[in-house]
Amino acid sequence: MYAYREQRYYEEERRLHVVPAKKRSAVVKKRLPQKAKKKKVNPILYLFRLTVTLSLLSVFMYFVFPTCFNNLIKQLVLPTNIPMETKMPSGMATSVMQKQNKADLYSIANPITGYLNNDLFQNQLLLTPTIEKSHSEVTTMYQTSEMSGLKSQINNLMKEYPSIKPAVYVWEYENGQYLDINGDTQYSAASIIKLPVLVRMFKSIEAGQMTIYDEMILHDYYKASGSGGLQFAMTGKKLSLDDLAKTMIQDSDNSATNMIMSKMGGMDDVNVGLRDWGISKTYVRTWLPDLTGNNKTTARDMAKILYNLDNPGFLNINSREYIIDYMSHVKNNRLIAAGLGEGALFVHKTGDIGTMLGDAGIVYAPNGQKYIIVILANRPHNAPQGKDFIVKASNLIYKSIVK
Numbered sequence: 001m002y003a004y005r006e007q008r009y010y011e012e013e014r015r016l017h018v019v020p021a022k023k024r025s026a027v028v029k030k031r032l033p034q035k036a037k038k039k040k041v042n043p044i045l046y047l048f049r050l051t052v053t054l055s056l057l058s059v060f061m062y063f064v065f066p067t068c069f070n071n072l073i074k075q076l077v078l079p080t081n082i083p084m085e086t087k088m089p090s091g092m093a094t095s096v097m098q099k100q101n102k103a104d105l106y107s108i109a110n111p112i113t114g115y116l117n118n119d120l121f122q123n124q125l126l127l128t129p130t131i132e133k134s135h136s137e138v139t140t141m142y143q144t145s146e147m148s149g150l151k152s153q154i155n156n157l158m159k160e161y162p163s164i165k166p167a168v169y170v171w172e173y174e175n176g177q178y179l180d181i182n183g184d185t186q187y188s189a190a191s192i193i194k195l196p197v198l199v200r201m202f203k204s205i206e207a208g209q210m211t212i213y214d215e216m217i218l219h220d221y222y223k224a225s226g227s228g229g230l231q232f233a234m235t236g237k238k239l240s241l242d243d244l245a246k247t248m249i250q251d252s253d254n255s256a257t258n259m260i261m262s263k264m265g266g267m268d269d270v271n272v273g274l275r276d277w278g279i280s281k282t283y284v285r286t287w288l289p290d291l292t293g294n295n296k297t298t299a300r301d302m303a304k305i306l307y308n309l310d311n312p313g314f315l316n317i318n319s320r321e322y323i324i325d326y327m328s329h330v331k332n333n334r335l336i337a338a339g340l341g342e343g344a345l346f347v348h349k350t351g352d353i354g355t356m357l358g359d360a361g362i363v364y365a366p367n368g369q370k371y372i373i374v375i376l377a378n379r380p381h382n383a384p385q386g387k388d389f390i391v392k393a394s395n396l397i398y399k400s401i402v403k
Contacts, residue, residue: 137311139311143178144178146179157389157392157396161385161388163385166181166376167374168181168374170401171303172370172372186297187296187297187356187358187376188294188355189293190356191351191352193290194252195306197248198248200264204264204269206316209264210263214241216240216259218255224255224257224287224288226291230247230255244256244259244260246326249327249349250329250330258288267286279301279304283295291353298376309362328345330348330350334391336373337394339392342366346362348360348361358374359374359394360374367402373397
């Protein structure tokens, strides 16, 4: 075998030597591997591929990356959770914080296990609480007959304000008569959400989880823009829960609201309370200010909370006195209050995020009559027609009930 290969090799060498030099180079070139010829690129096809690639990259950077950054990377690298005030011993507090950090990492890795993510679909609670609960102290208003004449007047008023889309719910205590226009329709809650926050705070106080004299320190991460003056207060200032609740209701202070919710355990704690009270369409999803209207409510839900302020099985007398005192000194008296007769007392909470203007409270007339009134009005951003509608509707309702 080897002899045969040597013979072939020598024969090839001899053949090359007898071939002229020019032909010999051609023979050698044929044996050498040839470089692949470059294919001409179609410029139109190249431009199309580049456009598609850049478009997909832009979509990823605009839609996917911010969500990943805010929900995962930012929380891992730059945690922004608002901490709760605590008076626990340092050792116990450290242990609790370590457990909390593990829970935070678990919730980041498993986002669908969150309370709201599981229970909400298209802004509706999936696990709708039963209205009649055997274990709940909350009671429901007994409705007798609808005030048809008043309803016709409000409907006529709505025709004068076609750009205003209102929800109106009224319930009077003496006979249980009511008015319901879009009462179960969800609206942005704006600052009216501070009413269930206030009630939940006093339920926590009654449960022994805190006291009205507990103090919190105003840190920068609590400060929120929008209504209220605490955003401009000195960092490190100590405020009692009494101070915070009073400021939250009377001045509609967003920073005070965030501090109270943080003290109770966050937004989920408020939502747990609402669910336990049998309120299905009101919830908190955003720390204040909620300028995009993610926090929701209905006129009927707010009326139910107002109705139970007088329920001794729901709130004790001390809690009721505090709540009524706060709500009777709300500084914004330009909405429902502006349409009431002379001498009427109104305990309430207002809300305004530009596109939604609302007011909810209890009217105490000089002749002893009493009724709940909630008006929520969607409107063009900051349109004055929203305020005008609420004032006129309030006046019609007052004249119809207080005779």
